[in-house]
Amino acid sequence: MPFWRQDKGGVFKKSASENAAAITALTDSSDIKQRTFSYGKAQGILLYVETMVEAVKVENHVLQPLKENGSKKPEAALTVIEYEEAADHNDALRGLLRGKTLLFIEGNPACLLCRTERDTGRAIKEPMNEKVVRGAHDGFVEDISVNIFLVRKRVESKRLTVEYLEKGNRANTSLAIMYEKDIANPELVQRIKKRLESINAEIIYNAGQIEELIEDSTTSPFPQMLNTERPDRVAANLLEGRIAVFINGDPTCLIAPVSFFSFYQSPDDYTSRSLAGSFYRMIRLFSFFFAILLPAFYISVVSFHSEIVPRDLILQLKGSVEQVPYPALMEALFMELTIELIREAGIRLPTPIGQTIGIVGGLVIGDAVVSAGLVSNFTIIIVALTAISSYVVPSIEMNTAIRLLRFPFMVSASLFGFFGIVFALMILLIHLCKLKSLGMPYFSPLAPLRVKDLKDVFIRKTWWKLTKRPYDSKPQTLKRESKGRQWVEK
Amino acid sequence: MKKWWTIIPLxxxxxxxxxxxxxKDLNLIFGVGIDREEENNLTLTVEIPQENQGTTSGGGGTEGATQQAAQSLVMSEKGQTIRDVAFQLDRRIDGALDISKLSVLMVGKESAQHDLYALLDAYFRNPISPLNAKLVVVDGRADEFFQKDFKGQTLYSDYFFKLIETAEQESAIPVTNMQLACNLLLDEGSDAVIPLISYNEEQRAAEINGSALFNGRSMSGELTTEEASAFLIMDNQTQQELPLTFRVKGEEDISVTLIDSKAKLKVSVPKNGSPAATVSVDMKVQAIEYPPQGLNKKKVTKTLDQQLTEEAQKLLQQTVQKMQEANSDALGIGRRIIAKDPDTFKKLDWGEVYPDMDIKVETKVKIERTGAIF
Structure with a gap:
């Protein structure tokens, strides 16, 4: 429980210095500063955390107006944009820690909280992990209000609703839920609110923590909430009746409910032409199968079903596999793990060294490992193709999911060949059909099947054909407020 | 600790x-040759390609090394059954013999004349044997054929396979494989036609030399490549190309290729009396070589059409005659009768009736195209 809810705070007295002393007694930190000044005939005291406030704001909007207008009421004199009266000591302390300036006037048993927070933040930049070729290049930052601003600027709707929550019993982190009130299903809004309310943590570190605390299945390899740093993506999802969750201090926005296929949609699909968009989306979906099945396929061909290799290729395959002392599974596992090592090293290392590692890892190890007879060159091709296809997915969350998934597939392929692959695929399909995102079917619109919604799944139909919202978020109104190509004479 | 029992299902x-x-543990057989020996024994010859060891000796040399043609190892052994010999061979060869990539199965001509199916039974029984392998009859002995020197060829079965495939495309032989041939060998109502391959001593090359006609399970006659083409026309089995060359007007030669042909087989089974059949063929051809020219003139084409019709009629009739002589019902006339009148077929002794039955051939040839010039 945060301190301001734990116990009732003290009441303010008439003496300003007493009030200030009461607050400073609750917290002792050397960056809490006190400034005494004369306000008309009375004395005034300002209390603030030096590291949290913008000094200029305190000077220009609090101190100066108060000194000049000694006769007016303090509320009338202040030129800050927002102020409020603190209810008790705890309330005042909370404001103090948020970067507000406390104002005490001698003889007035009250405390005014003036908004003087320092707002320094990162500049709005394109998110590194969700780059697009065309379209908007802005991305979320760590400041929650900037993030909400970025979305609001796009969706100028009177129905766009933001609800704040404070979570983190000690650290007190702000969360915001955002949705279109007349589109988003109220039941889902209630559901996500209930789940968020139930969070009882000391601190909210990031979106991943929230996700883990509120998602439907934590053991599933698949992400059940869409992570994005792109405001345009959030805006599009809000209008499909989904709910966005912002976390102060994390540029990632969580979107729920989502379907499996949302992770394969990229803003690029919509900025490019419908044909091109559909083609690349199909490539992406195809890459899912490629990324999880290719090593497994190779293993089962080499160890069970060599007869399906074309006659002209089999001698090359046999020649290349023959000098490798290990079974195909070991070979593939070894190379897959090497790739994962290179990837992990590439992230941690500074950019210039990262590239070097990529070259050393990719080329040198790849070539030397074949010459040394540890791994066949077919395995290198397979592993490289798999790695490339796993990075095609626009979502980093889904990317990690499919990179993990291919290992059980490899094992089942080495045990039972194609039969094993099919068996594992069946389990995967059953899991996908059973999985839920915020209580909504994850594999929609395939399971349950809704043919109308397939317009925007494997292909992207032209904009003017997408007149209905997808059903998986159960929006209140299915029909979009758009009509396309009205100029066409019939 | 209580979870130790999960080890059991795992x-x-x-x-x-x-x-x-x-x-890597398999020794792939690409080609097989089978010959009958005396006392019900047989000889099995296998061709095992030897992939180049150390193809990836170094990063740079990889490309050059893999381009080298594979060498083959040919081995023969005598035994009682195919499997018996295969096991004997297996004891001599490292790795397990595997026929899943078999491309050509060759049977000596004399062996094919005594129950071909018996030699193939082992392959049909094995689920991993490739049913799309080419089945050919060798002029001479199959084991000797594999020992012959083919100019510049190292991987024999690959060479034979391509040779057969090209001949199939040019409609010189019917498209067959183990599966298709098996059906026909066991069918009482129709008979198989299987390509015939021979060795050309002068050219040191293998040569497609017509087709073998079968009567039931045994080979009973031969067709030349032209006759085989004629058979394909009558059986509507022509592939992409079918070149034919005829001598017309005594000294002029014309080469034509088939554009389109339709053959109709009519079988009549009278209540009392022997069945009769009519094959009517309508061929549309393109002139691909005719030095005298003048194909734009109606008079010329008309006479040519007529002469071509006569020549083709001769060829088709000759083919039918040969098939009847060999008692090989490759056109499947028997199957038609079974379909039409099964009771009559049961009463007929088809093997006796077919060679003497009346099969009429009606041919019509028309030059439809003349190429880029007239």
Whole structure:
């Protein structure tokens, strides 16, 4: 429980210095500063955390107006944009820690909280992990209000609703839920609110923590909430009746409910032409199968079903596999793990060294490992193709999911060949059909099947054909407020 | 600690490893030759391509090394059955013999004349044997054929396979493989036609030399490549190309290729009396070589059409005659009768009736195209 809810705070007295002393007694930190000044005939005291406030704001909007207008009421004199009266000591302390300036006037048993927070933040930049070729290049930052601003600027709707929550019993982190009130299903809004309310943590570190605390299945390899740093993506999802969750201090926005296929949609699909968009989306979906099945396929061909290799290729395959002392599974596992090592090293290392590692890892190890007879060159091709296809997915969350998934597939392929692959695929399909995102079917619109919604799944139909919202978020109104190509004479 | 029992179901998963056939432990057979010997024995010849060891000796040299043609190892052994010989060979060769990539199965001509199916039974029984392997009859002995020197060729079965495939495309032989041939060998209502391959001593090359006609399970006659083409026309089995060359007006030669042909087989089974059949063929051809020219003139084409019709009629009739002589019902006339009147077929002794039955051939040839010039 945060301190301001734990116990009732003290009441303010008439003496300003007493009030200030009461607050400073609750917290002792050397960056809490006190400034005494004369306000008309009375004395005034300002209390603030030096590291949290913008000094200029305190000077220009609090101190100066108060000194000049000694006769007016303090509320009338202040030129800050927002102020409020603190209810008790705890309330005042909370404001103090948020970067507000406390104002005490001698003889007035009250405390005014003036908004003087320092707002320094990162500049709005394109998110590194969700780059697009065309379209908007802005991305979320760590400041929650900037993030909400970025979305609001796009969706100028009177129905766009933001609800704040404070979570983190000690650290007190702000969360915001955002949705279109007349589109988003109220039941889902209630559901996500209930789940968020139930969070009882000391601190909210990031979106991943929230996700883990509120998602439907934590053991599933698949992400059940869409992570994005792109405001345009959030805006599009809000209008499909989904709910966005912002976390102060994390540029990632969580979107729920989502379907499996949302992770394969990229803003690029919509900025490019419908044909091109559909083609690349199909490539992406195809890459899912490629990324999880290719090593497994190779293993089962080499160890069970060599007869399906074309006659002209089999001698090359046999020649290349023959000098490798290990079974195909070991070979593939070894190379897959090497790739994962290179990837992990590439992230941690500074950019210039990262590239070097990529070259050393990719080329040198790849070539030397074949010459040394540890791994066949077919395995290198397979592993490289798999790695490339796993990075095609626009979502980093889904990317990690499919990179993990291919290992059980490899094992089942080495045990039972194609039969094993099919068996594992069946389990995967059953899991996908059973999985839920915020209580909504994850594999929609395939399971349950809704043919109308397939317009925007494997292909992207032209904009003017997408007149209905997808059903998986159960929006209140299915029909979009758009009509396309009205100029066409019939 | 109580979870130790999960090891039991997990270890059951390892049962799949029993069926593992790792490609590196296999010795792939690409070609097989079978010959009958005296006292019901047989000789089995296998061709095993030897992949180049050390193809990837170094990063740079990889490309050059893999381009080298594979050498083959040919081995023969005598025994009682195919499997018997195969096991004998297996004892001599490292790795397990595997026929899943078999491309050509060759049978000596004399062996084919005594129950071909009996020699293939082992392959049809084995689920991993490739049913799309080419089945050919060799002029002479199959084991000797594999020992012959083919100019510049190192991987024999690959060479034979391509040779057969090209001949199939040019409609010189029917498209067959183990599966298709098996059906026909066992069918009482129609008979198989299987390509015939021979060795050209002068050119040191293998040569497609017409087709073998079968009567039931045994080979009973031969067709030349032209006759085989004629058979394909009558059986509507022509492929992409079918070149024919005729001598017309005494000294002029014309080469034509088939554009389109339709053959109709009419079988009549009278209540009392022997069945009769009519094959009517309507061929549309393109002139691909005719030095005298003048094909734009109606008079010329008309006479040419007529002469071509006569020549083609001769060829088709000759083919039918040969098939009847060999008692090989390759056109499937028997099957028609079975379909039409099964009771009559049961009463007929088809093997006796077919060679003497009346099969009429009606031919019509028309030059439809003349190429880029007239």
């Amino acid at each position: 270890s059951l998963l390892l049962a799949g490893c029993w069926d593992q056939r790792s490609v």
